[in-house]
Amino acid sequence: MSKDTVIKVENLSKQYLLNKGGLPKSDTLFGSFLNGLRNVKNITSKPQTEEFWALKDISFEVEQGDRVGIIGRNGAGKSTLLKILSRITPPTKGKIEYTGRMASLLEVGTGFHGDLSGRENIYLNGSILGMHKHEIDRKFDEIVAFSEIEKFIDTPVKRYSSGMYVRLAFAVAAHLEPDILIVDEVLAVGDAAFQDKCLGKMNEVSTKEGRTILFVSHQMAVLSALCNKSVLLEKGQFVGMGPTDSIINTYLHRGEKNTGQNYDDSAPVKGAKLKIRSVRVLNHVQTTVSEINNAYKGFIEIGFEVLEKSRGYDVSLELKHLQYGTIFTTCLKDKDTEGNDNKVWEKGLHKYSIELPMDLLREGEYIISAAATIPKVEVLDVFNYDTLFSILDSTSPVAKTTEGRNGAILPVIEWKKTDSVII
Amino acid sequence: MNKDKIIIDPNLSSFFSWNDIIRYKSLLNNLAKRDFLVRYKQAFAGIMWALIKPLMSILVFGYISTKISNSENTATNFVYVASAMLLWQLFSNVFNDVSNSIISNSNLFSKVYFPKIIIPLSTILVCLVDFFISLIILVVLFVISGQSLHWQIILAPLFILLTVINGLGLGLYFATINVKYRDVKFIVPVILQFGMYITPVIFNTNYYLDRMPSWLHWLFCLNPMVGAIDGFKYALFGSDSIYNIYYFSLSVCVSFLFLFIGIKYFYKFERNFVDYI
Numbered sequence: 001m002s003k004d005t006v007i008k009v010e011n012l013s014k015q016y017l018l019n020k021g022g023l024p025k026s027d028t029l030f031g032s033f034l035n036g037l038r039n040v041k042n043i044t045s046k047p048q049t050e051e052f053w054a055l056k057d058i059s060f061e062v063e064q065g066d067r068v069g070i071i072g073r074n075g076a077g078k079s080t081l082l083k084i085l086s087r088i089t090p091p092t093k094g095k096i097e098y099t100g101r102m103a104s105l106l107e108v109g110t111g112f113h114g115d116l117s118g119r120e121n122i123y124l125n126g127s128i129l130g131m132h133k134h135e136i137d138r139k140f141d142e143i144v145a146f147s148e149i150e151k152f153i154d155t156p157v158k159r160y161s162s163g164m165y166v167r168l169a170f171a172v173a174a175h176l177e178p179d180i181l182i183v184d185e186v187l188a189v190g191d192a193a194f195q196d197k198c199l200g201k202m203n204e205v206s207t208k209e210g211r212t213i214l215f216v217s218h219q220m221a222v223l224s225a226l227c228n229k230s231v232l233l234e235k236g237q238f239v240g241m242g243p244t245d246s247i248i249n250t251y252l253h254r255g256e257k258n259t260g261q262n263y264d265d266s267a268p269v270k271g272a273k274l275k276i277r278s279v280r281v282l283n284h285v286q287t288t289v290s291e292i293n294n295a296y297k298g299f300i301e302i303g304f305e306v307l308e309k310s311r312g313y314d315v316s317l318e319l320k321h322l323q324y325g326t327i328f329t330t331c332l333k334d335k336d337t338e339g340n341d342n343k344v345w346e347k348g349l350h351k352y353s354i355e356l357p358m359d360l361l362r363e364g365e366y367i368i369s370a371a372a373t374i375p376k377v378e379v380l381d382v383f384n385y386d387t388l389f390s391i392l393d394s395t396s397p398v399a400k401t402t403e404g405r406n407g408a409i410l411p412v413i414e415w416k417k418t419d420s421v422i423i
Numbered sequence: 424m425n426k427d428k429i430i431i432d433p434n435l436s437s438f439f440s441w442n443d444i445i446r447y448k449s450l451l452n453n454l455a456k457r458d459f460l461v462r463y464k465q466a467f468a469g470i471m472w473a474l475i476k477p478l479m480s481i482l483v484f485g486y487i488s489t490k491i492s493n494s495e496n497t498a499t500n501f502v503y504v505a506s507a508m509l510l511w512q513l514f515s516n517v518f519n520d521v522s523n524s525i526i527s528n529s530n531l532f533s534k535v536y537f538p539k540i541i542i543p544l545s546t547i548l549v550c551l552v553d554f555f556i557s558l559i560i561l562v563v564l565f566v567i568s569g570q571s572l573h574w575q576i577i578l579a580p581l582f583i584l585l586t587v588i589n590g591l592g593l594g595l596y597f598a599t600i601n602v603k604y605r606d607v608k609f610i611v612p613v614i615l616q617f618g619m620y621i622t623p624v625i626f627n628t629n630y631y632l633d634r635m636p637s638w639l640h641w642l643f644c645l646n647p648m649v650g651a652i653d654g655f656k657y658a659l660f661g662s663d664s665i666y667n668i669y670y671f672s673l674s675v676c677v678s679f680l681f682l683f684i685g686i687k688y689f690y691k692f693e694r695n696f697v698d699y700i
Contacts, residue, residue, distance in 0.1 A: 016698070085431075086535070086536050087431060087536035088535070088536055088697055089697045089698055090431070090433055090435065090694045090695065091431065091433050092433055093433060094433075095430060095431060095432035095433075096430070096432075097428060097430050097431075098429055098431075099427070099429070104534075104535060106534045106535070110534040111530070111531050115460070115461050115464045116460060120457070123449075123453055124453045124456075127447075127449040127453040127454075128453075128535055128537070129535060130447075130535075131449070132448075132449050133449045136449075
């Protein structure tokens with residue numbers, strides 16, 4: 001361990017056992033007892049478990065003062081890594097060495113109790129995060145000021161608005177003084193102004209006080225603003241570590257995924273009513289593509305198999321810009337021209353497609369996720385794969401000027417000269 | 424600020440250490456404070472419930488005991504029952520609350536690291552506060568019955584501690600099982616309900632022992648609460664409460680054995696709680 005290294009992760013692996021077929025591992029004493037009896041009778045049907053490596057052979061080092069982003073898709077092992085680092089769950093193999101006091105913020109307001117006042121919760125939450133009473137005493141006023149809820153400090157937090165709740169919770173966490181701070185995607189809550197304030201605080205803590213931060217987020221813009229280095233994980237494997245911008249670039253261009261189509265031929269779960277089979281991106285001549293030029297039309301096609309004849313099914317598609325987040329979610333029933341609302345869905349494969357509003361979408365990488373539900377009743381299926389594609393911009397006025405433009409969407413809006421005399 | 428080097432690896436095993444408790448003293452206090460504040464929030468009688476609950480049991484069982492044993496001195500009989508009943512309730516609260524404490528606080532340790540032993544310990548603090556409030560009943564009954572105090576009273580805290588040890592030992596064992604098998608929350612009340620009738624709560628130890636064959640005596644005294652209650656009565660009322668010093672010692676040994684097993688078992692699985700909760 002060199003002098004400045006504060007965290008050293010070596011061959012870290014975490015295995016979970018998943019139940020698969022056979023008898024389920026029982027969660028009740030009585031069930032275990034019954035399983036025991038059944039096993040005596042029929043030795044072949046032992047509970048079968050499948051090994052699943054949430055993390056496999058991860059190694060990296062973090063130096064003091066580094067702000068390290070952890071990047072990866074859902075299921076890449078980011079949260080598992082943070083949980084092992086913060087000693088919540090032990091690794092299966094490998095080890096971690098770190099120096100100094102570590103605090104983790106995997107959730108804002110851990111341990112907040114609705115019946116207690118803001119004041120009482122500050123002490124409770126602070127002590128859960130590892131602060132001593134005298135530390136909290138000393139910073140109490142600062143915490144209250146940061147959270148902007150002075151007037152309500154003696155009101156039970158169950159009467160707070162959700163914004164106030166999050167502000168108070170983050171304020172406590174922001175005043176921890178650990179050497180290493182671990183933050184999971186907690187900033188997704190709270191309004192933009194408060195998010196900025198929190199990021200500012202984290203930046204300040206790291207640059208001025210030399211603290212080390214490990215940060216997970218799906219928002220690339222936030223990561224590139226806050227983190228000087230990043231680690232990229234994929235399906236539990238370590239892909240690389242380096243300057244954040246180059247890692248984000250690698251992440252966005254993990255080529256083989258960017259195919260504009262995904263199929264799922266696996267057997268449906270027993271009792272499933274509906275299974276999503278395919279998501280494809282189509283261009284103006286109806287061929288599957290991974291890139292669409294915004295001069296032409298673009299479509300998303302979804303195929304799903306109805307396994308149980310019934311009514312009430314709804315299917316949704318979510319379009320997400322990798323950098324700016326979700327752009328929109330659209331549902332089959334939204335614009336109900338075919339009377340799908342009361343339609344009885346016949347068994348078999350159904351295909352639908354939507355036209356993308358190309359005149360609104362900016363250039364960049366997009367992810368499509370799909371799900372099927374019976375609205376307000378149950379989630380029928382969530383498509384296992386994120387479908388990636390990109391939109392190229394060659395026609396919009398912005399493309400012509402070659403300068404960047406902020407914003408998640410890029411509508412071309414006409415400006416009209418007015419004759420208003422009011423200044 | 425300590426700059427300890429910490430190593431996390433699969434084989435790392437922790438065990439009970441006073442350092443942990445001292446380091447997380449604020450957490451211990453705050454969790455206990457939370458449980459105590461929340462318990463009586465929005466209850467009209469508030470903290471009075473800490474008195475009413477044991478008082479009811481004492482009245483009912485005191486009456487039964489007086490009727491059955493044809494005792495002449497009702498007040499004295501009530502003090503006897505009260506002393507045993509309060510200690511039993513302390514045991515039963517600690518046992519029950521500790522065995523549920525890990526599950527009911529899983530939202531905490533699945534998000535933040537701290538030594539998990541802090542949770543059952545804070546539960547004990549709350550039970551102790553309730554116990555000390557309910558001691559008021561005992562003091563009042565003591566005055567009414569005109570009992571006098573002996574030097575042995577200084578031993579009373581030891582037997583309160585012994586009661587807590589009993590509840591903690593068993594509670595930790597069941598709390599660990601509870602992480603995987605939620606049946607525990609049904610089993611513990613059954614054990615407690617049954618247990619009260621084989622523990623000298625309503626009657627004295629000799630009342631039970633006189634009525635059973637002598638070969639059963641040692642079995643009866645394997646109950647760790649026999650030692651705690653007899654000892655507590657000895658501290659309050661003087662010498663004749665401890666029936667047989669060997670049986671008494673046996674019971675105390677069982678207490679410590681349970682504590683040892685409870686702690687050992689708890690720490691064996693403590694690190695993996697999150698994966699099974």
